[in-house]
Amino acid sequence: MLMLTLDQSRPVLQDPKGSLENGLTDEEKWKAVLSRNHSYDGAFVFALRSTGIYCRPSCPAKRSNRDNAVFFAGPDEAEQSGFRPCRRCNPKDLEASSGATWVYEICAFIDANLGKRLTLSILAAEAGLSPFYFQRTFKKILGVSPRQYVEARRLAKMKRFLRSGETVNNSLYNAGFSSRSRVYEKISSGLGANPGAIRQGGRGLRIQYTIVDSPVGRLLVGATERGICAVCMGDSDRTVETVLTEDYPAASLQRNDVGMKDWADAFIRYFTGQSSLKLPLDVTGTAFQWNVWKKIQSVPYGKTATYSGIANALGAPQASRAVARACATNPVALVIPCHRVIGKDGGLHGYRWGNERKQTLLNLEQRASVSKRSDC
Secondary structure, three states: OOOOOOOOOOOOEOOOOOOEOOOOOHHHHHHHHHOOOHHHEOOEEEEEOOOOEEEOOOOOOOOOOHHHEEEEOOHHHHHHOOOEEOOOOOHHHHHHOHHHHHHHHHHHHHHHOOOOOOOHHHHHHHHOOOHHHHHHHHHHHHOOOHHHHHHHHHHHHHHHHHHOOOOHHHHHHHOOOOOHHHHHHHHHHHHOOOHHHHOOOOOOOEEEEEEEEEOOEEEEEEEOOOOEEEEEEEOOHHHHHHHHHHHOOOOEEEEOOOOOHHHHHHHHHHHOOOOOOOOOEOOOOOHHHHHHHHHHHOOOOOOOEEHHHHHHHOOOOOOHHHHHHHHHOOOEEOOEOHHHEEOOOOOOOOOOOOHHHHHHHHHHHHHHHHHHHHHO
């Protein structure tokens, strides 16, 4: 488990212009620069008027006179004032290097303190950074805001309590939510089944499903009254029904081929290249997973994206593995078309339902797209 090792002696930045809450003056900043103190990297940058270059405090380059130095909260502010980044210390890369360390330390701090008040100002102070810089860098690295991360972790903790048999009230308060309304706000915004249904593996949740034949084998489509909650692929009805049962062990499952015909027809049309699957969903996921899934849904039929490309599009270039995990945990294949996400090298790099099915789906979409273009 990652331990929190933040430097508690580090001053707290108050605003993006560089004023400091704990009385740190420009002279004290200059002392940090002269000592090449790594602990201040990310807290501010300094620029030299004589060279027109800005650096991180730990830059190994030779120091100039104090009168030439000016200080900024970060690279953006320095560049807005006409300075360019140092090629030796690469201050713009700080957020992707040392910045990542404190972000993950803060994530560990959040996980250990979910029951406490965790506002942006509190978290920024814990990291020793300004709220402006903290929020911007946190979102750049993880792809979600600090608030989204806190709420997603509280939801995950609440679900663990619920599945262990704890009451709804105890679960939500033990997870750090201040009221039921906060939980249901998250649910109504798309995070899935209500707490009573999550408790004990979907107990009280009524899922109807149908199974149809497809180019990738037997396809199970399951739905609640709110939308599609499961899409499973396999070689037999028994295989896909087993997967559904494992995912929803306590839900009421009922096969209803007649009642689910409209849902099934939508998938059949998809396989014949007639339409994309734009269907209502009822699935659970973290804020980051939903960001990934929405980005995947924007990948056009017949096209592909890469894990790293999606991470970059989310403003989290280091999150390629997290994107891959979001793909692997996608419960509604095809509706969220994670088969369209491939490796940077063009490799398939894994698929919950097997790479052979992934390749079949990609080939099917590409052929249908070529056919449509030739008909135009």
